[in-house]
Amino acid sequence: MAKFFGFEVTKAKKQLKTFAPPENDDGALGVAAGGAFGQYIDMDGSIKNEVELINxxxxxxxxxxxxxxIDAIVNEAIVISDEKENALNLDLNELGAPDAVKKKIHEAWDKIIQTLDFNKKGYDIFRKWYIDGRLYFHIIIDEERKKRGIQELRYIDPRKIRKVREVQKVRSDNANGAELVKRVEEFFVYNEKANKPDSTVQEGIKVMPDAIAHVTSGQFDYKKMNTLGYLHKAVKPLNQLTMMEDALVIYRISRAPERRIFYIDVGNLPKAKAEQYLRDTMSQYRNKLIYNAETGEIKDERKHMSMLEDFWLPRREGGRGTEITTLQGGQNLGEMDDVIYFQVKLYKALNVPSSRLDEQSSGFSLGRESEISRDEMKFSKFIDRLRNKFTEFFDQLLKAQLILMGIIKEADWDKIKHEIQYEWAEDSYYREQKTAEILQMRMELLSTVAEYAGRYFSMEHIKKNILQMTDKEIRQMKKQIDAEVDGGTLAKDATIEWGAMGAGGGEPPMEEPPPEGEPVPAVPPANSNGQQPPNEEKQLITGEKQFDINKIQRLLNQGADNGS
Structure with missing residues (x-):
């Protein structure tokens, strides 16, 4: 591959035999490899179309x-915490690497956040990506000291850069003569004057793909081969809403005033004289001479009434003579149903709950989970999808940073990238209230199920399905309880035996009085062979799963009698 502007951290991969070119899901401009010296890229047609879309x-x-x-979406996605936490953090709990490596990865991540200044500019960066449907940053490094990692991240206007994917095909030697993909080369083309309509420059700078960190919306128009933004499906509803608002303003201006209608009797006058008589009559009502006492002048303050206010109509002989009446204004000026309909339609196109349009319900209420509307649940999932898509941008930054600093090799990235998780900051008050409500709900359910522990539900089932604890959390909790008992922080008799939960904690259950005439045996009777019950039955009576001793003893007695 030719040496382009920028740097390269990814080595060329071996091209396997295939007849299908790579999927174009990132808006890259696909071109066929040219002759011996280059190729032609239509920088005027497709680029101009994308520029118009972004504008x-x-x-x-x-x-x-x-x-x-848009503000509601970005505010939900990017939360700037007051607790001096990053808006986005790394979770390396699932990463199978030594602690020293994890520490270096965290340090490299903190440097990326600081270089990008994401805690302060995260809102603006996410908003640019959501509106434009694409985001590009130039990764700037020190070529002489690459071990220092990323030195600067500079924003690039998406109207000036385009990703290009060059596919070279060769005809196979098989009898069918199918064309196979021989080489796929990707690079970026930057043109400073690409967004200017009067520009005739078709040249651009080729940039290495590793020197650009980019992410698109993931939505693609396969007919026009363009990347679409999240606002694309709201173009029509917004135009309809704008036209409806303009029509409403025009209607109110034209129909709001109560007009006067002048019926002027012109008799049998000819047309010309009738029109002159009508104009003279109109002028009489418009003359208004006043005396200005301060200057001693006479002013002519005529009010030339437009046709929107008054109507002047001639009336021929035989009518009712001259008459002045009024024309009522519009009666449905307060109707806003049409505008509200298109506002709701616009919000639905943007996946924002229409309930947020209601100005009357401006208060903020968390409520219980059962009270959360379906639209809010869909909106929350939509935000999660946006966050998940946006993390592709940080995957590229983290990959370049770790490889440049020598923390990992390129081959290691494909192994660990799926084990690296991202934690987005949440609103602290909302998070605390939500956690408290979930914990309270689980505790109430636990108190209901506790009496059935050991009978119908195992303790493992209660921990994993009622308390929603993971295996790691179960081990950590047991380790903490044992440490507190050994350290004297927690008394040993204060712990609850897992099998005794159904009996009301560590206390032995209250014995039910036996039926009249039936003595309470001190020990379980022997069976028909004169032997004691098996160990499992002993455990039910004397062990930690002690629920109803008398009932179990009666069952054993019945079994012994039947056996004899």
Whole structure:
């Protein structure tokens, strides 16, 4: 591959035989490999189309209703915590690596967050990506000291850069003569004047793919081969809402005033004289001469009434003569149902709950889980999908940082990238309230199921399905309880035996009085062979799973009598 601008951390992979080119799901411009010296890229047609799309999205974002919806989405996705925590953190609990390596990965991650200044600019970065549908950053390093990692991350206008995927095919030697993909080369083309309509420059700078960190919306128009933004499906609803609002304003201006209708009797006058007589009559009502006492002048303050206010109509002989009546204004000026309908439609197109449009319910209520609306649940899942897609941007940054600093090798990244998880910051108050409600609900359910522990539910089932504890949490909790007992923080008799939970903790259960005439045996009677009950029955009577001794003894007695 030719040496382009930037750096390279990814080695060329072996191209396997296939007849299908790579899927174009990132908006890359697909070109066929040219002759011996180069190829031609249509930088005017497709780029111009994407530039128009991005400009359209940015115009939509400043519309009040659209801006409110975008603000609600970005605020839910990016939470700037007051506890001096990062807006986005790494979770390496599932990473099977030594603690020293994990520490270095965390340090490299903190440097990325600081270089990007994500805690302060995270809202703006996420908003740019959501509106434009694509995000590009140039990774700048020190070529002489690559071990220092990423030195700067510089934002690139998506209208000036385009990803290109060059596919070279060769005809196979088989009888069918199918074309196989021989080589796939990806790079970026940067053109400073690509977004200017009067520009005739078709040249661009080729940039190495590892030098650009980018992420798209994942939505693609396969007809026009363009990447679509999240605002694309709201283009039509927003245009309809704008037209409806404009029509409503025009209707109110034109129908709000109560007009006067002047019926002027012109008799049998000819048309020309009738029109002159009508104009003279109109002028009489418009003359208004006043005397200005301060200057001693006479002013002519005529009010030229437009046709929106008054109507002047001639009336021929035989009518009712001159008459002045009124024309009522519009009666349904307060109807806003049409505008509200298109507002709700716009919010639905943006996946924002329409309930957030209601200004009357401006209060914030957490409520219980059963009270959460279906739209809010769908909105929460939509935010999770956005976050998951946006983390592809940080995957590229973290990969470049770890390889440049020598923490891992390129082959190691494919092994560990699926074990690295991202933790997004949540609103602290909302998170605490939500955690408390979930814990309270589980404790109430636990108190209900506790009496059936050991009978119908095992303790492992209760821990994993009622308390929703993982195997790791179960081991940690047992380890903490044992440490507190050994350290004297927790008394040994204060712990609850797992099998005694159904009996009300560590206390032995209250014995039920036996039926009249039936003595309480001190020990279980022997069976028909004169032997004691098996160990399992002894454990039910004397062990830790002690629930109802008398009932078990009666069952054993009945078994002994039947056996004899």
């Amino acid at each position: 359209k999205y940015r115009e939509m974002s400043i519309h009040p209703e659209c801006d409110m919806a």
